[in-house]
Amino acid sequence: SQQGEEDPQALSIQEGENATMNCSYKTSINNLQWYRQNSGRGLVHLILIRSNEREKHSGRLRVTLDTSKKSSSLLITASRAADTASYFCATEETSGSRLTFGEGTQLTVNP
């Protein structure tokens, strides 16, 4: 069963705008990871945030984690057309090393 639920399912913005995607989960986690998938390609790891961390940055990406609300957000600043892709959150539970993916957010950045 899928643990993570992304919101929104689809997001369309103009180049230069910021994009925010949210993820909610249900169980206790060791870490939460965000991945990107371009159409017809494999997944690319973007960022990992551990359960004892609240915020993490990587380039134009900012991830927050609120374990009390069991939620995370991914912010992409100054978006580019090349950021068009599906974005997935995945949680790794404390009870094992299985990575459980959500259904993803389809981001479209219009030039």
Add this chain to the structure above:
Amino acid sequence: EAGVAQSPRYKIIEKRQSVAFWCNPISGHATLYWYQQILGQGPKLLIQFQNNGVVDDSQLPKDRFSAERLKGVDSTLKIQPAKLEDSAVYLCASREGAYNEQFFGPGTRLTVL
């Protein structure tokens, strides 16, 4: 550093036929995963290997799916016989240690007619 390799990239078969996918993980990565990704959904774990042992195969439909990782390196995933609902992308991933990122291969897109 070479990434995770998978073959074939595409496969079209008739229902009730058999098919096999191959994965070569990143050198030195002890953990290997097979995922099934149906169009429009997130990947779902089928099986996880630690070296050549199975760690988690609770979501593998064992009546038709099988996987092995001989010698703890390459792995094959087999479907026998295939059903229409098996049409999906099959992704292989590997990682070095526990609780860090996974590296994914390009996937094999399977179409069952």
